[in-house]
Amino acid sequence: MDIDDETFDSSVETGSDELLSDDNLRLPESASILVRIHAVRAWLARRYEETVIEVGEAALVLQEMMMQEPQETRLRRRERQSQQLSHIQQVLLEAQQRLSAYEEAQSLLEDCIAHTSGERVLVEYYLALEDLVQAATQANQPGQAPRLRALADVQHRVEHVGAPNEED
Numbered sequence: 001m002d003i004d005d006e007t008f009d010s011s012v013e014t015g016s017d018e019l020l021s022d023d024n025l026r027l028p029e030s031a032s033i034l035v036r037i038h039a040v041r042a043w044l045a046r047r048y049e050e051t052v053i054e055v056g057e058a059a060l061v062l063q064e065m066m067m068q069e070p071q072e073t074r075l076r077r078r079e080r081q082s083q084q085l086s087h088i089q090q091v092l093l094e095a096q097q098r099l100s101a102y103e104e105a106q107s108l109l110e111d112c113i114a115h116t117s118g119e120r121v122l123v124e125y126y127l128a129l130e131d132l133v134q135a136a137t138q139a140n141q142p143g144q145a146p147r148l149r150a151l152a153d154v155q156h157r158v159e160h161v162g163a164p165n166e167e168d
Contacts (some may be wrong), residue, residue, distance in 0.1 A: 021046040027161055033119050039161040040109060040122065044154065045135040055099055058092035094146040101150035104130065122162040129155050 019025070020035075021042035027035065065085055112125040133151050136144055 001155060017042040017045070025161060033121060036161050037109075037113065037121060040125075040158060043157050043161075044106050044109065047150075047153070048099065048106065051095055051099045051102055054095040055092065058088055058095055061094055062088050063092075093143075097144070097146040098150040101147040104132070105151065106153045108132070108145075122158055126158045126162065127157060129158070 004050045020039040023043075025043075027039065062085070065081070065088060068081075080137060108128050109125055112121055112128060129151055133148060133155070136148055136151070
């Protein structure tokens with residue numbers, strides 16, 4: 001019976017995290033900062049898990065492609081296989097960059113929580129994210145677009161749940 005109870009409890013917790021991680025979440029103005037922080041955490045965890053799956057799927061496809069022997073010796077076929085291989089390598093690289101950005105964002109959130117108190121946590125987190133984006137943009141390293149898009153998505157999430165809706 002205890003095992004069944006534990007399973008039930010975890011599904012209830014997962015359910016609340018699923019609700020809080022929804023991209024279209026609308027929190028009431030009265031939502032506490034703890035709920036807002038939890039919404040950012042849950043969203044980051046969901047994005048991280050989705051990206052882990054993307055990395056795994058791309059790696060699996062890449063592995064399968066590399067294990068296949070060339071079926072035909074025609075130049076066009078080999079060229080197409082080479083293009084497919086390059087494409088899936090690019091997909092894998094971009095997913096890995098997004099994964100790294102989400103890891104960095106999760107770590108940064110935990111640092112902000114540990115070193116900031118009260119209502120300022122999400123403000124400080126947003127500013128820290130902005131500093132990361134600025135530093136990456138100024139470094140002008142090629143191929144950073146997936147990382148920058150992921151960090152911008154995190155910033156958008158903080159904007160979305162961090163303050164009461166002023167549109168209404």
